[in-house]
Amino acid sequence: MPGSLRPAVRYHVESMNIPLLDVCRQNLPVETALEAAFRRVLRSGQFILGKEVEEFEQTAAAAARARFAVGASSGTDAILMALMALGIGPGDEVICPAFTFFATAGCVARVGARPVFADSCPACFNIEAGGIERLITPRTKAIIPVHLFGQPAELDPILALARRTGVAVIEDAAQAFGAEYHGRPVGARGEFGIVSFFPSKNLGALGDAGLLLTNDAALAEKARQLRNHGMHPKYFHAMIGGNFRLDALQAAFLNVKAPHLAEYTRKRQEHASLYNGAFTRLRGGEAVDIVPPEIHPDRTHISNQYTLRVRPGKRWAGAGNPRDALKRFLQERGVASEVYYPVPLHRQECFAAFGPYPPLLVAEALAAEALSLPVFPELAPEEQAAVIEAVCAFAALA
């Protein structure tokens, strides 16, 4: 019972402070190159779009094997631009998972459409592909599968369903830039894919930045115009866009960091596989059932997050939720962890007006059970050992 154990054992990990993410450990080794990038942009006097942005767009399009990449102010704005470019608005419905980051559905509501929430797969946390078809109505305009935590969603059946029903697909690859499904990078399979370079993503900028991917020349052109107030030619507006432009400075920083992405991701994957090896034996524990994340063999997982399910075992005797108990237990030992995401989107107050939504049992269970551990590339071996030791100690003592 975690409540009674708290003072029982003192671990050496208590002297450590292990963060969930330390961006400095990644950025300071390339400090000189980042400073040079800053000077390049400063002296160019070109701060909005321009050469650095175009260079980054080309690098990103090649990496995702997409014909077109359009740099954007953030991943969120990229979702918004994709919905706007597809002409989605009031009266329309867009299907997305309930267990994801808010932006996925927030953008749907911002264009005036109704988010329709699908349940998730308990093993991989992604949208349950088999449950989408019955949510399709004559008003459905798009499906947004999210490649959650860095593992691709089950794209083939989703794309097949979308083609058959005439619905667009926007891949939310915010957390999955570089992940592959059936040997191909995600993000360029549907009408659009979006990527985020928020500092916590595998490729993180030094601020906000995002990207739209597409293979459709007309959609790419529309997205470019929407990014700049729908303006074409200058001061003529056939459509209403916004300011969704990527800063030259962020693009210059991303040009410095992009060549390191494969290495960053490889280290994350090594950490994830070490965790998986260490935690497999905690599965089905009597007091607490700790379930490591499953990776489908037909796709790669870039481990943007390493997320366990922490469930009460048959003899769980602690007060309350074992996931929250583990989080507290780790906190007391200086190990940071985070709950992504505690409230599924169909239960968010701001979407109540679009409801009522039926219960989504897996999404609700995941919101109560998911706990993400430090998996950032620069996590030191002794730090990871301490995280493992602390999780195992919790399981043994619970």
Ligand SMILES: *Cc1c(COP(=O)(O)O)cnc(C)c1O
């Ligand atoms: C990070 C994230 C976004 C939004 O990206 P920003 O660049 O932070 O706006 C959208 N969807 C998911 C799943 C994300 O993780």
